[in-house]
Amino acid sequence: MKVIVVGPGAFGIKHLDGLKNIDDAEVVGLVGRNLEKTQAVANEYGIPNVYTSLDDALESDADAVILCTPTQQHAAQSIQCMKAGKHVQVEIPLADSWEDSEAVVKTQQETGKVCMVGHTRRFNPSHQYVHNKITAGELNIQQMDVQTYFFRRKNINAKGEPRSWTDHLLWHHAAHTVDLFEYQAGSPVVKANAIQGPIHPELGIALDMSIQLQAENGAICTLSLSFNNDGPLGTFFRYICDNGTYIARYDDLVDGRENAIDVSKVDVSMNGIELQDREFLSAIKEGRDPNSSVHKVINCYKVLHDLEQQLNS
Numbered sequence: 001m002k003v004i005v006v007g008p009g010a011f012g013i014k015h016l017d018g019l020k021n022i023d024d025a026e027v028v029g030l031v032g033r034n035l036e037k038t039q040a041v042a043n044e045y046g047i048p049n050v051y052t053s054l055d056d057a058l059e060s061d062a063d064a065v066i067l068c069t070p071t072q073q074h075a076a077q078s079i080q081c082m083k084a085g086k087h088v089q090v091e092i093p094l095a096d097s098w099e100d101s102e103a104v105v106k107t108q109q110e111t112g113k114v115c116m117v118g119h120t121r122r123f124n125p126s127h128q129y130v131h132n133k134i135t136a137g138e139l140n141i142q143q144m145d146v147q148t149y150f151f152r153r154k155n156i157n158a159k160g161e162p163r164s165w166t167d168h169l170l171w172h173h174a175a176h177t178v179d180l181f182e183y184q185a186g187s188p189v190v191k192a193n194a195i196q197g198p199i200h201p202e203l204g205i206a207l208d209m210s211i212q213l214q215a216e217n218g219a220i221c222t223l224s225l226s227f228n229n230d231g232p233l234g235t236f237f238r239y240i241c242d243n244g245t246y247i248a249r250y251d252d253l254v255d256g257r258e259n260a261i262d263v264s265k266v267d268v269s270m271n272g273i274e275l276q277d278r279e280f281l282s283a284i285k286e287g288r289d290p291n292s293s294v295h296k297v298i299n300c301y302k303v304l305h306d307l308e309q310q311l312n313s
Helices: 010-019 035-045 071-083 098-111 125-135 169-185 272-286 294-312
Strands: 002-006 026-031 049-051 064-067 087-091 115-118 141-149 189-196 208-215 220-226 234-241 244-249 252-255
Touching: 002 010, 010 026, 010 035, 010 272, 026 035, 035 049, 064 071, 064 272, 071 087, 071 098, 087 272, 098 115, 098 294, 115 272, 115 294, 125 169, 125 244, 125 252, 141 169, 169 189, 169 208, 169 220, 169 234, 169 294, 189 294
Parallel strands: 002 026, 002 064, 026 049, 064 087, 087 115, 141 220
Antiparallel strands: 141 234, 189 208, 208 220, 234 244, 244 252
């Protein structure tokens, strides 16, 4: 399977690290705005072709594209890739508006190409472990308590490098939890409330936000997000269930009393990004809708849109 990766930044490199572990994945091109930086990454990973234009890359014979570009480009580039005859996996979030999210769905329906969104939490072994118990009928979610914390008062990426675009607590970081809550609860969100802190004078966004969700089946979720937290980066998920409590920290899982749970045998890898890429390529080969396809995550973006309307009212 010939793949083009777009974006040689922090998440593009995470995908390159995952793809090198997949036997039938051949990265044939890397796209970036800065030729020197893109070439350096391509050299490190043995990628034969470097492009500074997505238009040029899409003229190649690649089968699929993985987009690791600024949020504001995700929807338009996803549409461009599918119209060029390529399957596409776009990093989270799918878009930063409901209108753009709907446009991507429409294009997928028109082209029939696989369109998958990088909702990595569906693939992390820690969350898969809980999901497997839910699907086996062993437990149900009563409440999820989630904290997503970064220290990001300046425009930097996950590697601490300057960003050319501004990240967003609602459309990016809350998207992970809104989707995961619906996925794990097995029920759509029917109530959603949000409040946010002061708007940062330079970044133009709120650096603190609190969100409440309720699913149709009665399960609830409380999500706290901050770019002001001076401490370890990342997200902490507490699953309070009718049969046990679980705490997930990326790929680590403990029970409610902090006893470690071995999740090393949940899937073929402990790398959530690699598992995400495996699902993408398998869905293409098998001609099926992947887990976290645009159709399976679209309701998350309607919830985010409704929350944005609420915050702006």
